[in-house]
Amino acid sequence: MNTALVIEDVRLTPILVSDPPLLNTQGVHQPYTPRLIVEVVTRGGTTGVGETYGDGAYLEPARSLAEALPGRAVTDLNGLFALADEVCDGSHAAADDRVDAGGLRGVRNAGKIRLSVVSAFEVACLDALGRAQGLPVHALLGGKVRDSVEYSAYLFYRWAAHPASGERDDWGAALDPAGVVAQARRFADTYGFGSFKLKGGVFEPDREIAAIRALAEAFPGRPLRLDPNGAWSVPTSLYVAEQLKDVLEYLEDPTSGTDNMAAVAAATDVPLATNMCVTTLAEIPEAFARDAVRIVLSDHHYWGGLHRTRELAGICRTFGVGLSMHSNTHLGISLAAMTHVAATVPDLAYACDSHYPWQTEDVITERHTFTGGRLTVSDAPGLGVELDRDRLAALHRRWLEDDGTHRERDDAAAMRVADPDWTTPAVPRW
Numbered sequence: 001m002n003t004a005l006v007i008e009d010v011r012l013t014p015i016l017v018s019d020p021p022l023l024n025t026q027g028v029h030q031p032y033t034p035r036l037i038v039e040v041v042t043r044g045g046t047t048g049v050g051e052t053y054g055d056g057a058y059l060e061p062a063r064s065l066a067e068a069l070p071g072r073a074v075t076d077l078n079g080l081f082a083l084a085d086e087v088c089d090g091s092h093a094a095a096d097d098r099v100d101a102g103g104l105r106g107v108r109n110a111g112k113i114r115l116s117v118v119s120a121f122e123v124a125c126l127d128a129l130g131r132a133q134g135l136p137v138h139a140l141l142g143g144k145v146r147d148s149v150e151y152s153a154y155l156f157y158r159w160a161a162h163p164a165s166g167e168r169d170d171w172g173a174a175l176d177p178a179g180v181v182a183q184a185r186r187f188a189d190t191y192g193f194g195s196f197k198l199k200g201g202v203f204e205p206d207r208e209i210a211a212i213r214a215l216a217e218a219f220p221g222r223p224l225r226l227d228p229n230g231a232w233s234v235p236t237s238l239y240v241a242e243q244l245k246d247v248l249e250y251l252e253d254p255t256s257g258t259d260n261m262a263a264v265a266a267a268t269d270v271p272l273a274t275n276m277c278v279t280t281l282a283e284i285p286e287a288f289a290r291d292a293v294r295i296v297l298s299d300h301h302y303w304g305g306l307h308r309t310r311e312l313a314g315i316c317r318t319f320g321v322g323l324s325m326h327s328n329t330h331l332g333i334s335l336a337a338m339t340h341v342a343a344t345v346p347d348l349a350y351a352c353d354s355h356y357p358w359q360t361e362d363v364i365t366e367r368h369t370f371t372g373g374r375l376t377v378s379d380a381p382g383l384g385v386e387l388d389r390d391r392l393a394a395l396h397r398r399w400l401e402d403d404g405t406h407r408e409r410d411d412a413a414a415m416r417v418a419d420p421d422w423t424t425p426a427v428p429r430w
């Protein structure tokens with residue numbers, strides 16, 4: 001073994017990142033959201049970085065994995081999964097069957113959490129390996145097949161300010177079709193995005209239909225997507241599909257669960273996409289056999305890293321299912337990782353999601369910039385990003401000083417600040 005590639009130390013830094021008051025079917029984003037930054041340091045003195053969810057359920061297994069890693073090589077990526085199974089105690093999460101508030105990714109369980117933890121270590125190992133070898137991460141994945149990756153504008157209904165703190169940015173509120181179109185216009189003008197996704201499940205379906213219609217009028221012929229995170233019944237999903245069939249590129253998770261998705265898919269020609277009913281390998285056979293989805297939104301945090309994302313791409317290709325990319329609140333390390341893996345997947349036919357434009361804070365020295373709706377794929381060694389240690393320390397200090405309110409993402413709790421009677425809506429909501 002090349003001893004320079006052996007891991008000597010692993011550093012975990014939980015942070016809180018500011019987040020705007022974006023609405024979804026569960027509630028509203030809190031003013032701060034937790035993330036975990038993983039650093040892997042080799043004996044050769046190279047440091048690689050990764051990023052994942054920072055809620056308590058992820059921190060515990062991350063600490064176990066971090067303790068077990070020194071002495072192993074950064075090339076031992078396939079071994080990470082067995083190691084995580086061995087050392088990460090899933091008991092705290094296994095009993096926890098609730099729908100994951102942070103990821104809106106269906107039911108959360110210990111296995112899914114472990115994969116999200118592994119994803120950050122895999123990315124950090126790839127970054128370290130790439131830096132040590134002078135190779136970009138995409139080269140370690142077999143090489144890029146495109147020089148830039150297209151992203152989609154991720155539109156949200158939103159408030160102008162967070163209710164308790166009053167903290168606001170300069171986007172203003174977007175609560176009706178005109179507000180959504182204005183937000184889309186700013187995204188298009190600033191970043192050049194050519195396709196638009198609206199996070200739905202917030203208002204009654206007719207209001208969201210009107211917003212998509214307004215977008216279609218303002219941006220004729222552009223790909224449009226609507227994603228209510230499973231908030232609708234089968235009949236409601238079919239009603240929306242019928243109303244919007246001439247303008248939607250796809251409808252994302254209109255309803256919850258493979259059964260319901262299959263029922264909707266059987267009765268409409270509008271393609272259905274998911275980042276909720278297919279988020280693990282175990283969920284694929286039934287969903288594909290029943291034609292429940294035409295597009296899977298990959299997410300390396302869900303699937304266990306960049307290699308596993310490529311495996312997912314191969315499975316989708318085999319079954320003629322399209323691939324796109326899901327995102328929730330993340331920073332520039334994960335955006336770099338997403339871009340590297342997206343650059344290596346030959347048949348990525350849809351623009352990827354990214355929350356990144358909503359994140360005003362980051363832990364890297366130079367923010368990514370979208371041009372023409374695209375990010376250039378970096379050819380620098382590793383991920384091609386540098387950690388800004390001062391920013392990391394400042395965001396970690398915020399985490400340390402937090403009284404616990406923001407250490408667990410909880411969109412329903414944030415909503416209760418404005419509406420004390422709010423509880424996470426049961427599905428179907430409409």
Ligand SMILES: O=C([O-])C(=O)C[C@H](O)[C@@H](O)C(=O)[O-]
Pocket residue numbers: 022023024102103104105199227229275326327328329353
């Ligand atoms: O289905 C999706 O695209 C998501 O769940 C993305 C994010 O979680 C988004 O809904 C959010 O953060 O409110």
Ligand SMILES: [Mg+2]
Pocket residue numbers: 227229252253274275276326
């Ligand atoms: Mg979605």
